[in-house]
Amino acid sequence: MSNNIKELLEQRLDKDNLKKLTAINNIKMHKFIADAIEFTRPASVFVCNDSDEDLLYIRNRAIESGEEKALAIDGHTCHFDGFYDQARDKANTKYLLAKGKDLGASLNSTDKEEGTKEVLGFLKDSMVGREMLVCFFCLGPANSEFSIACVQITDSPYVAHSECLLYRPGYEQFKSIGDSPDFFRFLHSEGELEALVSKNIEKRRVYIDLDENIVYSANTQYGGNTIGLKKLALRLAINKASREGWLAEHMFVMGVHGPKDRVTYFTGAFPSACGKTSTSMLPGQTIVGDDIAYLRKKGGEIRCVNVESGIFGIIRDVNADDDPVIYEALTNPGEIIFGNVLVTDDGKPHWLGMGCELPTEGTNYSGKWHKGKTDDKGNEISPSHKNARYTVRISDLSNRDENLNNPEGVPLGAIIYGGRDSDTLVPVEQAFDWTEGIVGKGAMLESETTAATLGAEGVRTFNIMSNMDFVSLPLGRYIQNNLDFAQGVDRPPLIFSVNYFLRDKDGKYLNGMLDKLVWVLWAELRVHGDVDAIETPTGLIPGYEDLAELFKRELNEDFTKENYAEQFAIRVPKLLAKIDRIEEIYKTKVPDTPQVVYDVFKTQRTRLNAAKEKLGEYISPFDL
Template identity: 35%
Template structure:
């Protein structure tokens, strides 16, 4: 059962054109006439028949069309103009500041394998829900129809996708984050044989409606539905909604040849003028944008799609060409290039959920600037000292406040981002918000061990998900976006990184990153970071040299660790900073009890999953056994010099 076809009842291109003739004015009719692919026309027509908008606007991506969308967003009140030209502010509902994971469902038959970490609903039940809530939901509203590519046009890993929404804010965001491919859409759909469809209406945008908000994802018909919600993670369905479909494609259609990951893509300069490309996974809110910017040039800060090319290399593209980035903690010291865009005129930026002062200037937590006395933020009027109903101070901005912009505005954005052949990617990192266990960087000894690093990400939860707290496992930082069985996804990872078509010069370096380790975890009494945010530049630089066999390493049960002398030299070269041996010892000592507990957490959790590759358990068991032997032999804490003496 295809809910859109069932409810829209448009069966042919001729029926679609008849509906367009009745619903579209002459200007919009002339635009849609340029789209010829029958499946695309039928899909759009069914969405119109279901939602019954009063007007339909076809967005071709022209400057004129984009300007109309900006004006609609302001006129509707979805955005407000700020003091700086091209800057606007959008406020989400106070109780919808993240992904509504508790109201997000896959449409699935009983026999369909769905991730154990996700919710599901039968097609007939989902169809009734969609009919009840979306039938006529756009009456007295305008449906904006956009035609996008998730990736450069012509790339083998790019996805064509339709975005149909009543929200001008969402269309405005899509124009900054994705490539409008109106002129190439037919050809791309014909070449690839599929496209994604996304249907969203923000409804009445009232707090009382939010319990009834839903996000549905139909994997079989590659269609997403969302209503009565405004936060972009729930409504900009081109992003994480379609990322799920791309994951499905990699796991079930192209297993072992392609991956779709929750990863940044950044380029690290090395000796001789070379650039080595790195892709890295981290849960939302755990520093992905910061790490992307820590490279010398970057392509993306959130999503990556990769495949094995004919030359035996792993190639990567970013399905986006913009940033929907968390701004909390962004400041001139840690993020100078991003701050230049945010605080200097000449760029288009959509802000969300920050504080706007009386001069229409945005402010946020951690920007290292003076805090205004009053303003308007995510919960309404604000003043210094304001508290909530629990007498807790209300911060000037929500932890999940964002900025949306085109990546080309950033000075370090690489022209390679537009290359449909992607970039040769040598390094893959996996990280979370780990305050007390793992060292800042460690490298897997084999591709299989690298896959296990990704499978074992543990992180403190962040503000990107509504109603989720505490410490949790975050496999590959991709778990919320894995539609099928986790065992299938893991098998795809093992098959991809062990694919014999990957040639020796391009063998991947797979590593763990952790720059959230605290003083308290290493014997201190402070929760301050054991190091600084900028140190990640050094960890990346060391991995770049490691990929080219230019540094040594210490072999340990969890993987290979950097040698002190290499790091001290890189700290001096890369960030002009001294790196005392005492800090190295604190950061790279192995606290065996903590690491063993971390392994046991994974063993227990994965034991409940079905059809998991057995090599996961073998690798975890081997690491645990080696750590227990060391603990018995040396003690609870193994200092780096123990491993130095073994080399």
């Protein structure tokens, strides 16, 4: 450690915190913290060493600061973000690029020199009068080929507390890497506060430096903008993975339980509010993780881990019938943070779709709330925000998988891609092979927008592999990385698309919330060749008898031939229009698109036109 760094740390840290920090012998990390102290000028610095005492200190600080409020059930707290700080700010989340570098027109970026100057200007003196919290975490299981050490600096006890629930402890992991410069860094300040929330939202910035593996976040509290190890770290990891030959993906990892106690591990990529968490939490199945996965090739197979150890989930529509495991956790003692729900005077949280009538008054993200309250534009304010959240440890869930923290990861049997699609794709379809799966399922993924990002809802948007917001390299290279990843793998995972959001002509959903269990169990049977499938122009779909048996056995429901014919009809005009839309995006916005992408488009278009000529525009699965 240089003398200047050593002197500054000795001056600004008390004896106990200095001892904890210097027990990690990493000059680059020490400099990062020293620079942050000098720049943000906190009144004090707390270093968390992952001891029970330090973790309790962070939990208590979250309540003492007012950023969290204790609720009636033991261990439960609630946090409110600002009224206009309720989702990821895509417009002000940008990559810092040096002159001459280009990620393509589809990715949001800014000049590195100018952007760094701007965000550091917002961070300067931002912690005056406050306590700086320094926390260490590990992405992926500790002491593993998958492990990435991380250091988070924040002035928000809520952010630090959230990360303690969501990520594995990293203090000892940091010790194990010695003086290695290979780790991720995060610097966050919530900025000036007004009524305990970030005041200067117009100065909200989330800037990502891929060369330095550092993320700056200012003037925001919402978890998607501030919890550095989540989607911000995913952006760093995608870039790192591209250099090193593995994959970092916006995917859940789950154990699907088939016949005779067989467990097959699936990953799944879905945009926000499209069923990703509820799929990973299906009854009778086990969860490894609900959001982010690292994939590596080991011994001729693909293995994957959950990067996280907790869930930052959308709470809307979580209820005892549709999400019994999560609902049980949310209604019993345990360490849980609720975000932007409605809290009544008795300390109980309430949210949209929880399965009971909601109160007519309480406290929410708008302050004191009553039914009929409107915002400054005259719009009625809902009791709980549509993007309200819960944060919980996976280890506290009854359906956690036994391989949750396996340092070797789990063998991957299948990949699912799903989006919010009201009128085009069938509920489940298997790709013909790895290439058509990556291109035809992943690289063609679209979804209708939801409340999880700022902007209008219900707009159909292109979302490549559900990673559009997080890809940190040119899209063509990202696709090619995925295509190449199966090379050297003895039996690549099967790839499926799912769609839980088909509607009829009156706008009514065609499927119930738990129907997805049948689609996933059918896919598990296909992985092992236990059932046949019907060939369509774009893949392989289930036969009626197999689905009817699964619906009866798993859900005790009668799946009629009419249900099957309506849901699994091949909608040729819709599918052709989808290919045209996606192809135009690649032609106009992705100059490095691999030729194989256009080849798959051409092949599928040819098959669809041939089927249309033979069987018509809307084809019953019984006619295939």
